Amino acid sequence: MIESLTGVVSNIEIESVTLNVHDVGYLVFCANPFRYEENINEKVTIYTYQHVREDAIKLYGFKNRDERKLFEKLLQVSGIGPKGALAILATGEPTLVVQAIEAENEKFLVKFPGVGKKTARQIILDLKGKLVDFLQESGGEDTKLIAIDDDMQLENYELEEALEALKALGYVDREINKVLPKLKDTKETTDGYIKIALKLMLES
Incomplete structure (x- = not known):
């Protein structure tokens, strides 16, 4: 059992992050990989759970x-x-x-x-x-959204990535479309969009 990994976040995908530990890249599946977008190319510790099946061995990662x-x-x-x-x-x-x-x-x-x-x-x-x-x-994690300065340009791919991440979690188009208008009215990182969308869907 791998209790935790400490390394550099080298890549973020819709369902996972790649953590480089001593030149070995570990693929770690996360609930919201974009929580680590502020840590890209930085060293972090991810607490892991190793899930073993007949056809696959996967590492799942958590903030704490x-x-x-x-x-x-x-x-x-x-x-x-x-x-x-x-x-x-x-x-x-x-x-x-x-x-x-x-x-x-x-x-x-x-x-x-x-x-x-x-x-x-x-x-x-x-x-x-x-x-x-x-x-x-549990003291609870600080869920404050990452602020974006007014002079920063937010490209559409930030929102597109968030929508793909929500689909990867299992949310369907009907659920996503309900909150999409409010997402389009905001300027956020991918992580920020995901957190806002999840909050809105749980409150509806």
Whole structure:
């Protein structure tokens, strides 16, 4: 088990980042890879989970151990795979997910891609009462969006990348189109667009 990797973020894709550790590039799948766009060509530590299947071995990466802990808990729920667990964590606010589970808030949970009423109920049945320590320990990540100066030019590819990332998480065009007008009215990085879109979709 690889507990963490410390290296330079050399590339960011829709579903993953490449972390260069002593001239070895590790492909690490993340809930929102663009959270690392401010760290491109910089050294960071990514906490990892190694998922082994018959046809693939993948590394999943997280900003901190709390996110990884919740990811591991979600994988224990019937009907939740790595992709579904990443989609739930993509907001960068895992504490909200835990609070929804503890409050048996199915309405909140079904807003995530691939989570229907049956799966939401299963999440609550399997995890309620098992995440109390998480709430007590987690200080929550600073989710402040990266500011962009007025004189900076934002190209369309920033928004396009964000839309592709949302699709990779499992959101469909119908859901994305609901929040698209508000996204077009803002100037953000790719990470900023993703965070705004997820927040709007969870609030709707």
